[in-house]
Amino acid sequence: MQRILLGRMPLAVIAVVLPCLACATAQQATGAAGVTAASGPQTIDYTDLIGDDYGPGTYKYPTDQVYKPGSFDLTELQIVPTGDTVEFQVSVASRIEDPWDSKAWGGNGFSVQMVFIFIDTDHVVGSGVTEGLPGLNIRFKPEEAWDRVIILSPQGPARVNSEIETKCPQWKDRIIVPKLTRAQGKTIIGVIDAAQLGGPVRRSWGVQVAMQSNEGFPDKGDLLTRKVNEFEGQHRFGGGSDYNNDPHVIDILSDPPEAQKAILNAYNHETTTPKFEDLAVVPMIYGK
Amino acid sequence: MASRRCTLGMAFALGLFSQRAIADIANIDISGKEYTKFMFQNDNTQGCLSLSNPFWVDNIGGHNGVCSELELNIKAKLGSRVTAGARLQSRWGALWQDWWENGDLRPGVQDTSGESSGLNHAAYIKLRSTWVRLAPPIPFVRWVTVGSTDFSMWNEWTIGKSRYIDRDNGAGVFVEGNILDKRRLSYSFGAMGLPKLYVGPGWNTGLSYNEPLAALWGTDWAYALKVESSPISDLQLKAIGSVTQDWEADKYDSDLTGKQSAARGTDHAIGLATRFRGINVTLDGTYAPSKLDWLSVSGLVAYSNNYVNPTYATNLVTNGQGFSPVVFKQNSKGESIPSQSAAGKLDFELYDPFRIGLSAKGEYFNIGSEYNAIMGARREADVLLTDGILPSGFIRGGQLPTLNIANEFVDWDEPWYESCIGWHGGTLLLDYVHGGLKLSAEGTVIGYNTNQQNRDTKKQFPDFLYTNGFTDTAVYTVNSDYANVYDRGKDPRSVYAQYQDRLTGIAMLNLQFLIPKAKGLVINLKGKYVNDRDNRNLANPNDDYLGHLILGFAQIDWQATNELKLTAAYEFARYLEDNRTGTQTGGYWNAFSTKNTARVGAFYAFGGVVVGYTLEYFNKFMVRTQPGSYDQYWNVWRSKGTVEVAF
Numbered sequence: 013m014q015r016i017l018l019g020r021m022p023l024a025v026i027a028v029v030l031p032c033l034a035c036a037t038a039q040q041a042t043g044a045a046g047v048t049a050a051s052g053p054q055t056i057d058y059t060d061l062i063g064d065d066y067g068p069g070t071y072k073y074p075t076d077q078v079y080k081p082g083s084f085d086l087t088e089l090q091i092v093p094t095g096d097t098v099e100f101q102v103s104v105a106s107r108i109e110d111p112w113d114s115k116a117w118g119g120n121g122f123s124v125q126m127v128f129i130f131i132d133t134d135h136v137v138g139s140g141v142t143e144g145l146p147g148l149n150i151r152f153k154p155e156e157a158w159d160r161v162i163i164l165s166p167q168g169p170a171r172v173n174s175e176i177e178t179k180c181p182q183w184k185d186r187i188i189v190p191k192l193t194r195a196q197g198k199t200i201i202g203v204i205d206a207a208q209l210g211g212p213v214r215r216s217w218g219v220q221v222a223m224q225s226n227e228g229f230p231d232k233g234d235l236l237t238r239k240v241n242e243f244e245g246q247h248r249f250g251g252g253s254d255y256n257n258d259p260h261v262i263d264i265l266s267d268p269p270e271a272q273k274a275i276l277n278a279y280n281h282e283t284t285t286p287k288f289e290d291l292a293v294v295p296m297i298y299g300k
Numbered sequence: 301m302a303s304r305r306c307t308l309g310m311a312f313a314l315g316l317f318s319q320r321a322i323a324d325i326a327n328i329d330i331s332g333k334e335y336t337k338f339m340f341q342n343d344n345t346q347g348c349l350s351l352s353n354p355f356w357v358d359n360i361g362g363h364n365g366v367c368s369e370l371e372l373n374i375k376a377k378l379g380s381r382v383t384a385g386a387r388l389q390s391r392w393g394a395l396w397q398d399w400w401e402n403g404d405l406r407p408g409v410q411d412t413s414g415e416s417s418g419l420n421h422a423a424y425i426k427l428r429s430t431w432v433r434l435a436p437p438i439p440f441v442r443w444v445t446v447g448s449t450d451f452s453m454w455n456e457w458t459i460g461k462s463r464y465i466d467r468d469n470g471a472g473v474f475v476e477g478n479i480l481d482k483r484r485l486s487y488s489f490g491a492m493g494l495p496k497l498y499v500g501p502g503w504n505t506g507l508s509y510n511e512p513l514a515a516l517w518g519t520d521w522a523y524a525l526k527v528e529s530s531p532i533s534d535l536q537l538k539a540i541g542s543v544t545q546d547w548e549a550d551k552y553d554s555d556l557t558g559k560q561s562a563a564r565g566t567d568h569a570i571g572l573a574t575r576f577r578g579i580n581v582t583l584d585g586t587y588a589p590s591k592l593d594w595l596s597v598s599g600l601v602a603y604s605n606n607y608v609n610p611t612y613a614t615n616l617v618t619n620g621q622g623f624s625p626v627v628f629k630q631n632s633k634g635e636s637i638p639s640q641s642a643a644g645k646l647d648f649e650l651y652d653p654f655r656i657g658l659s660a661k662g663e664y665f666n667i668g669s670e671y672n673a674i675m676g677a678r679r680e681a682d683v684l685l686t687d688g689i690l691p692s693g694f695i696r697g698g699q700l701p702t703l704n705i706a707n708e709f710v711d712w713d714e715p716w717y718e719s720c721i722g723w724h725g726g727t728l729l730l731d732y733v734h735g736g737l738k739l740s741a742e743g744t745v746i747g748y749n750t751n752q753q754n755r756d757t758k759k760q761f762p763d764f765l766y767t768n769g770f771t772d773t774a775v776y777t778v779n780s781d782y783a784n785v786y787d788r789g790k791d792p793r794s795v796y797a798q799y800q801d802r803l804t805g806i807a808m809l810n811l812q813f814l815i816p817k818a819k820g821l822v823i824n825l826k827g828k829y830v831n832d833r834d835n836r837n838l839a840n841p842n843d844d845y846l847g848h849l850i851l852g853f854a855q856i857d858w859q860a861t862n863e864l865k866l867t868a869a870y871e872f873a874r875y876l877e878d879n880r881t882g883t884q885t886g887g888y889w890n891a892f893s894t895k896n897t898a899r900v901g902a903f904y905a906f907g908g909v910v911v912g913y914t915l916e917y918f919n920k921f922m923v924r925t926q927p928g929s930y931d932q933y934w935n936v937w938r939s940k941g942t943v944e945v946a947f
Contacts, residue, residue, distance in 0.1 A: 062590050063533065075443070075476065076452055077461075081483070081536060087593065094735050096817065106588065107596060107649060113680065113715065115696060118865065118903050118912070169820070173862035174905035191820040191859060194812070196733045197651035197659045198593070203736055203814055229331070229946055242380040243435055246452075254380055 056215055056299060058089040061269035062105055065223070065262050068277035068292075070251035072244045079225070082106030083124055084262040086223045087198075093206060093213045100162050100190070100202045102127045102221065108195040110166075117228070118168035122195040126165050126226040126236060130158040132218030132296045133210060141186065146179045147234030148222055149279075149291050150259045156218055156296040160209055162188045164202045165236060166226045169193075172236065179235050218296025223263040225249070234260075257286035265297050327377040331947065336368040338941035339711075343777075348395065350711040351776055360393035360420050363777075363938060367395055369423070381435040387428045387448075387468055394423035429468030445474040453488050454524050457602045457643070457701055458542040458580040460677025465709055470495065472522075483530040494520035494544060498704065499675045500576045501613035501626050505546045514575055514612045519547045522675060537585045544675050546576040548612045575612035576626070578674045579605040594653040599646045602701075604671045607638040617762050624762035625704040625793075627670055641668025641749075643701060647685065652733075661685055661729040669722045669749040671701055678706035679717045686727040686744040687808050690718040690792060693826045693853025693871040694897060694916075695773050699723070703762065705793050707773075711940060713914060716773045718792040722750030736814025744806040750795050753838060757798045764791035769880045770832070770849050772873075774897065774918055775934060786932065787881075787891075787922070799843070799884065801835035820859030824869075827852055836884075843888050848876040867901040881926055889926035895919070895934075913941040 065085035066072075073079040082105030092099040104125065112123035128148065132140060140157030144150035152158055161183075165172050169189045176184050188209075190202035206212065225238035227247075240260045244250025252258035259276045266272035280290035339348050340363070347362020369392055375385040394401060398421050405418035431447030448468040452461040453476075462470055472492030479485040496505045496517040506514035524542040531537070549556060550571040560566045584600035608628055616624035629639035645665040652659050663685040682698025691697040694713070699720035707716050725746040732739045757763040769789035776788055784791075808828045815821040830849035837843050855869035875893040882888035897918035904911040920934040 062593075077455070078452075081530065082588070097735065099735065105590075105593070107651075111681075113696070116715070168865060168903065168905075169859050170863050170865045170903055170905040171910065174907065174910070177862075178907050189862075192736060192814045192822060194733070194738060196657075196731055196738070197649065199652070201733065229333075245383070245433070254377070 054093050054213075056091040056213065056219075058219060058221075058265050058297060060086045060088065060221075060263065060265050061272070062087055064266070064269065064272050065105070066273075067240065067249075067252065067259060067262055068275075069273040071240060071262055072250040074225075074238070074244055074247050074249060076246045078109070078111040078124055080106050080109070084223045084225060086221055086263040086265070089129065089219065089221050089265065091213055091219070096206055097203050098206050098209060098213055100129055100164065100204070101199050102129070102164060102201075103199045104223070105198070107198055108200060110195075112228075114166045118171065119166045120168065120193040120195070122166045122200065124166075124225055125200060126224045126238075127163070127200060128222040128224065129162040129164070130218075130220045130222070130296070131160045131162070131209070132156050132298075133159045133214075135216075135218060135296075135298070141183060143288065144222070144291070144294070145183075145187075145235050145237075147230065147237030147239075148224065148260055149256055149286070150222065150261055150294045151288060151291045152220075152296065153293055158186070158218075158220075158296075160186055160188055162190065162202055162204060164190065164193055164200045166193075167228070167236060175230075175236055179233060215299035218298045219265065220294055220296050221263075221265050222261045222294070224261060253281070255284040255286060257281070257283050257290050259292045259294070261294070264294060267297050329375045329377075331373045331375075333371040333944070333946045334368065335371075336366065336943045338366045338939070339363055341938035342936065345777075346395065348393070349709065351708050353708055365395040365397065367392060370425075382432070383434075384430075384432045386430045388425050389428040390423045390425050391420060393420040395421070398422075429471075431468075431471075440479055441475060441477040443474070443476040445476075447471050449474065449492075451492065453490065454526060454540055454542060455582060455584075456677040456681045456683050457582045457600070457604075457673050458540045459492070459522060459524050459544075459675045460673065460681060460700075460702075463677075463679045463706060483528070485527070485529050487528070488524075488526040490522075490524050492522045492524070494522050494546060494675075496520070498625075498678075498706075499544055499578075500546045501608050501624065501628075502616050502620070503625055503704075506548055506575060506612070511614060513614055514548045516548050516572075517546075519572065521545055534589045535585065535587050537583070539581075539583045541581045542579070542675070544576070544578040545574070547572040548575045549573070551611070573609065573612065574607070575609050576674075577607045578672075579603075580673050580676070594651045596649045596651070597647070600644060602643040602671065603640070604643075604668075604673060605638045605640040606670075606672055606674060608636060610636050615759065617757070618759050622757060622763040622765045625674060625702075626672065627703075627762065628760050629670070630756075630760055639670045639672065641670035641672075643667040643671040645684070657733040659731040659733075661727075661731075663727045665720075665726070666724045667701055667720055667722060667749065669752075671721055672704075673700075673702045674704055676700060676702040676704065678702065678704055679710075679715070682717075684720055684723070684727070685729060686746075686806060687742060687828070688718055688720075689804065689806065689830055689832070689849075690716050690771055690773065692773070692828075692851055692873065693855070694869070694899065703793055703795070707776075707792060712774070712776075712916070712938060713940060716771075716792060718771070719795050721795045722748050724749050736816065738810075738812040740810045742806065742808040744804075746804040746806070748795075748800065748802045748804075750797075751800050751802055753799055753801075755796055755798055755800070757796055761796040762793075763796050763798070764794040766791045767794045767797045768845070769877055769891065770830070770847055770875050772875070772893070772895070772920070774895065775920065787924070787929075797834075797836075799837040799840075801838055803833050805831040820857075822857045824855040824857070825853065840884060842879075843882075843884060844879055845888070846878040847880070848874075850874040850876075863904055863906045865903040867899070867903075869899045869901075871895075871897040873897075881924070881929075889924065889929075891922065891924045891926075893920060893922040895921075908945055908947070910944045911942070912944075913939065915939040 085105035088103040090101040108122045110123045137155045140159045142152045142157045172189045190204045192203040227238040240249040240252035279292040283290050345362035346364045348365045348367035349361045352361030370390045372388040400414040401421045402415045403419035403422035404415045406416045429448030433445045448471045450462045450467045474490040476488045505517040505520045508515035522544040526540045528538045550573040553571045554564045555566045582602040586598040588596040615628045627639035631637050647663045650660045684699040696715040705717050727744040729742045771789040811825040813823045828851040832847040834845040851873045853871045858866045873895040879888035880891040899916045901914040922932040
């Protein structure tokens with residue numbers, strides 16, 4: 013009797029599971045190129061091209077084995093309002109791992125990735141911040157200046173807040189460190205209080221994601237970000253410049269998808285002492 | 301006048317100095333780190349390290365003291381294609397109370413000078429690493445690195461990443477390059493100096509003090525080659541082969557056995573003989589189809605072959621109470637032969653395929669009974685999906701395929717690692733995430749390829765003396781209990797027993813929950829049950845072991861302010877073990893233990909300074925029924941504080 017039950021069980025499971033998997037696959041495939049703002053009544057979903065984790069087209073991963081292919085390949089951002097809280101779910105093309113045992117340093121269960129989610133809530137010139145956060149080497153248009161930024165870091169909130177206090181205290185009221193950050197599968201999830209966004213989530217908001225890597229021992233001015241150099245190192249990205257004029261961003265949301273190379277390549281390649289106007293301008297993505 | 305001369309002189313000197321000072325240092329980057337640790341416990345040991353190694357005269361382990369260290373990193377960029385660097389690090393072990401210590405060691409004696417504890421306690425600055433990395437314009441060569449490294453380019457099954465405290469003790473020459481572009485075919489090759497302490501029989505490569513049969517270690521090297529390929533974007537393949545070679549002077553060489561006479565065949569050249577040779581090979585692959593981004597399948601096959609030459613290596617299975625990082629395999633004639641095995645594992649992962657927050661992982665593992673990565677990762681890595689037998693709520697850990705696991709030079713709050721040699725079974729793990737809730741459940745079954753009747757643990761297979769009972773890592777102490785006189789259970793390296801017929805089941809449930817409307821209040825719960833059976837000698841019905849480990853753990857974390865995180869936690873553990881301890885001839889006896897552990901902690905980060913503090917109390921009552929043994933009670937308070945600043 014037991015054998016019969018066990019024998020039938022997989023068929024029943026397969027009958028239920030396969031259509032669902034097919035459905036899920038089809039859903040994901042529709043958004044696999046470019047950016048869409050769609051899905052459920054509340055969730056806002058942005059997808060990004062797979063395989064564009066090369067910044068302006070030239071960036072290479074650090075050589076250490078912990079930087080697995082696809083680790084910084086942004087594939088999706090989901091913003092999920094759930095009552096008093098909002099979840100930010102950022103997915104990449106490979107499994108999120110914890111090779112540096114983040115629990116040992118008060119971390120959040122992953123080690124290598126770090127994500128910045130910039131939000132423009134008003135689309136108004138003169139409102140918000142046009143500079144990127146320290147270490148990213150990007151900027152925004154005046155009419156797309158960011159009003160809030162959510163940091164998904166493997167570092168615990170105390171460490172992230174300490175770095176913010178040291179390196180960009182002028183923006184600390186605009187920077188949101190989630191009260192809970194965790195990883196599941198290929199997704200990093202941050203939960204924040206909805207009130208921190210200044211109002212209910214709207215599709216019309218501008219959103220941009222800067223995919224970076226967690227650097228526990230960052231350069232003096234960098235907000236826990238990993239540098240991009242001309243040549244990659246064991247723990248440095250390569251394919252950029254040694255002079256901090258290049259965007260230290262591995263992947264962004266891009267619409268159309270193929271625009272990313274041009275966007276991140278539009279920085280002053282000649283300067284060795286970059287100023288604000290030498291940096292690449294990263295556009296916000298506005299839902300329709 | 302004199303004053304003016306002096307001023308001119310100083311100005312001249314300063315001028316010269318400043319001219320030199322403005323020499324091109326723009327490309328030199330110096331960074332540093334200061335680290336201070338406060339350790340206290342209600343015992344009479346002194347030091348700043350819970351577990352060190354008591355065999356040294358100059359032991360640095362102990363539970364009471366405050367120690368500081370300084371690290372300086374220097375990195376020079378000679379151009380975009382050449383960088384070089386070094387790390388200077390003060391030696392750990394000088395207590396704040398260690399005034400006047402200059403390292404004037406008097407073995408075994410604390411004299412009246414206060415300068416007699418040895419260099420370990422003198423905080424001298426040691427050159428810990430030097431390296432040069434260059435990208436020469438040579439076809440198919442992208443990087444050449446000469447000098448120190450952490451060996452992280454290989455894997456846990458071959459040559460593993462060095463543990464953190466050894467992170468740049470190793471050095472070698474490394475060449476990396478691409479044969480085909482776009483990651484279709486790349487390679488890394490390395491020749492590495494073999495650590496004279498730890499890789500080889502007796503944890504050495506010929507240290508005459510503890511290896512009377514050998515003395516030559518300057519000729520010993522490890523070699524490794526890695527080839528990686530991503531023939532299609534969804535598939536990644538990697539093959540690694542490594543050889544560790546411990547040479548000794550050929551003791552029968554005519555140059556060593558008599559006069560330097562040509563008639564005897566001497567030639568002022570001395571041949572070498574192998575003391576130990578280890579070969580490890582792995583092939584692994586990951587298939588993650590981009591069209592099915594909810595699916596990933598990966599697998600690994602491995603092979604190891606370890607040969608020990610008994611002419612040059614003391615058999616510690618026989619002469620070291622069974623403590624040996626290698627098997628001394630013999631054939632039926634008693635001749636030394638290689639110990640060899642294969643290993644493999646297959647993993648699948650479903651990433652939230654229904655888009656409801658439910659993910660699943662599964663793993664099948666089959667590690668041969670003699671697989672051994674002698675230079676594999678010794679800690680701070682984990683090759684299996686399961687939580688394993690050893691980790692608890694407070695203590696994390698992992699499984700590694702080596703007898704060379706290192707659980708020493710750690711504090712009481714650090715992870716522990718167990719050997720998974722011979723493990724054969726599977727794990728299924730389910731993860732559910734919804735809002736502030738994360739729930740994960742694990743089921744694991746472990747059979748053992750090491751199951752065998754009347755295994756030779758006297759001459760061939762090391763059993764690490766302590767083969768019985770659940771391991772309780774909390775009661776490891778620094779000196780007196782290093783030899784397990786307080787009965788803390790099985791040695792985590794012990795995978796062989798004379799009689800074994802073992803089967804283990806693990807069930808685990810984890811829950812993490814963000815309390816709504818509370819600022820940063822997170823609850824973590826863990827429940828774990830391990831059922832461990834060992835019929836031991838199948839001809840003896842009275843020696844069957846049955847162990848139940850029941851563990852409950854609860855922790856609450858509170859991000860009180862932007863800078864301050866507070867933690868409180870409690871763990872209950874119950875060990876119920878039938879026939880835990882004894883011998884085939886004398887019989888086996890039960891033991892039962894109950895342990896309660898509580899911790900409070902604080903973590904504060906401000907302006908680049910990171911401060912941590914943990915206070916722990918545990919009590920444990922252990923009942924032993926074996927005649928002649930006695931019950932034990934632990935009533936331990938201990939704390940650890942750290943202050944860290946990087947600049």
